[in-house]
Amino acid sequence: MQRIPVQNPDGTPAMPTKLARAKKWVEHGKAKWVKTDLRIKAVRLVSEPSGRDTQPIAVGIDPGKMFSGIGVQSAKATLFTAHLLLPFKRVKDRMESRAMMRRNRRGRRINRKLPFELRNHRQERFDNRKQKKVPPSIRANRQLELRVVTELCQLFPISKIVFEYVRARTKEGCSFSPVMVGQKWMIAQLEKLAPVRTLYGWQSASMRDHLGLSKSKDKSEQSPQSHAVDGVALAASEFVGYLKYHRNNSRGADWFGAVNVTSAQFVVIQRPPVSRRQLHLMVPAKGGNRRKYGGTVTRHGFRKGDLVIAEKKGIQSIGWVSGDTKNQVSVSDFNWRRIAQFTASKVQLLYRSTGLLVNCPQRLSVVGASSAVV
Structure with missing residues (x-):
């Protein structure tokens, strides 16, 4: 049975409840539906509840380079699952494009007829070969994961965050993979939300196998x-663990604890691939002029990334605003492929842009066979 988030009258998270019970609350005026950035059904209580006691709820984060997985679990049920499409490649390509444009622009403003010492070269400001900051592509990955977990902490009373930590033997100053970069920064950010515990990859794989959860070989x-x-x-590792024991006549290790993995809502999340506002395009148009490019503002009151419903020739389509012309609005699907261009007057707003594209391919997803461990 699906469970949905419940909020107290002041907006703080309470223990989730079954969907059927939430509908009865709304029918009797005890609660009202609220919109969430993750497009999860949620209710907010109208009056103060009899108590605010909560049970432990954990969030699991499986970080990656191109994709990440997130799960919310209590001892009794799985509450939420998500598949994140990370912006690593797009951010990397854009940073390379920006560097090339800056290099070309600097080259155009140098008067090469002057002696070298009199040319308008940019002065050295800092040593850009020794940087300790997180690279933009990795930072964008971790920020998307952080944004989703932050939203979950506003919907569920999260008591623990479990983060998969990647460790490999490497030379000093060398990284094993992009997943390793920025791990400490990410953990420091997560600790501001809830206590964090780390597990290695082999530990999470062992837990997954023990729970009987099947994993696809296709990462995409x-x-x-x-x-x-x-x-x-x-x-689930917050409620179940493989622990050593020592008794009078024996010693060994076994699974301890109890958890129940059930069906839960599954969503796919990514950032809208909107280009940042640029003064002009890279290549001049006819006549030497460049048209304006990028940004999130349209001429019809919509923003790029707004979820809308549009009608054309009697057919209604739901998608996200991706562009505009003088009289029309471009609407795209979740993969940012344009569905069509619609007359602006026939486009209605459903959700304002939150910086996230959330697709719900399955309202209820079965992550694995229901399993309990004692």
């Missing part, structure tokens, strides 16, 4: 079995 597959199951396994 937008299904719970690709990465969300790892998030569920990480979160």
